[in-house]
Amino acid sequence: MLIGEVARRSGVSARMLRHYDALGLVRPTGRTVGGFREYTPENVRRIFHVEGLRSLGLSLREIGRTLDDPAFTPAALVGDLIRRTEERLHRERELLDRLRTVDAAGPADWPEVARLIELLHGLGSGSAARRQQAVLVEHESAPTELLAEAVLGESDPHVAGALRWALARAAGAGVARVASGLTSGDAEVRRRAVRALAELPGDEASAALVDALADAEPAVRGPAALALGARGDTRAVPTLVGLVVEGPNDVEAAELLGALAEDATWAERIMTALADELADPGADSAARMRLTQALAEMPGTLAADTLRCLTRDDDRPVALVASALLAVLDGRDGDARSAAT
Incomplete structure (x- = not known):
């Protein structure tokens, strides 16, 4: 031919x-x-x-x-082609995301587009200092969705702090995007989402934090409970009690339980939860010691009867701590009665 x-x-x-x-x-x-x-x-x-x-x-x-x-060998060639194609698709997805971000921001003119692109370049920099500078300089014009996306992927603590600060200044905007990080398969992303939500005001952020209480990862559900407790949200009580038992952040958890127990509606429930954990035959000595110390945070004389029972506890260290706490509590109560008369 x-x-x-x-x-x-x-x-x-x-x-x-x-x-x-x-x-x-x-x-x-x-x-x-x-x-x-x-x-x-x-x-x-x-x-x-x-x-x-x-x-x-x-x-x-x-x-x-x-x-x-x-x-x-075809396998080597095909493997290399797959790698190169994935890299190309990654670049194309980044470009598509960037274009969507620009479009969602609805820039009024080209200078505004240029500022947004500069922010995108800054947030995508390999330098943590450059990323932090981009947030601090451009936060007022930065779309909240972009800030929320960035905070979920940021590993540097200083840059992450700047992003959370910028989001909080946006008056709670971007909560939905931050909350979407709670469904990530990466526990670190979920932890970042909780930290950001903890600094965002409003019921929507609180509701997302409540969802995080069911997370299997202690580093996610623990901070969520602490954030809710600081907001006075009693839905965190069971997880806060769990933090006292488990050890990490037990002091902060105990303080928050004491504050929540100021509400008479929840006082007995919190005391019952602590007492049940103390009576658990599976609880080790260290956990029971933390629970005993947590009783000191209860308001007034709410924990007095429980402490009296613990002074006779078979676990000698627990009994000694309970006796010391009871003496302090009785002293405070006596001072209060003297002042009243």
């Missing part, structure tokens, strides 16, 4: 076929008396092989090596 017929049958232009010939990629088997290129069926099959590999993203040089290398 002459080059024109091959071009018609293969869909590859005559110009490209000449280029393949010049590269040595697909050389015609012979030429006619007039000097025209003449292709055999084997040549045509090689053309289709070349086009097939081109469709996978290989360069012509790579295709030549692939077709002519007897040691060629």
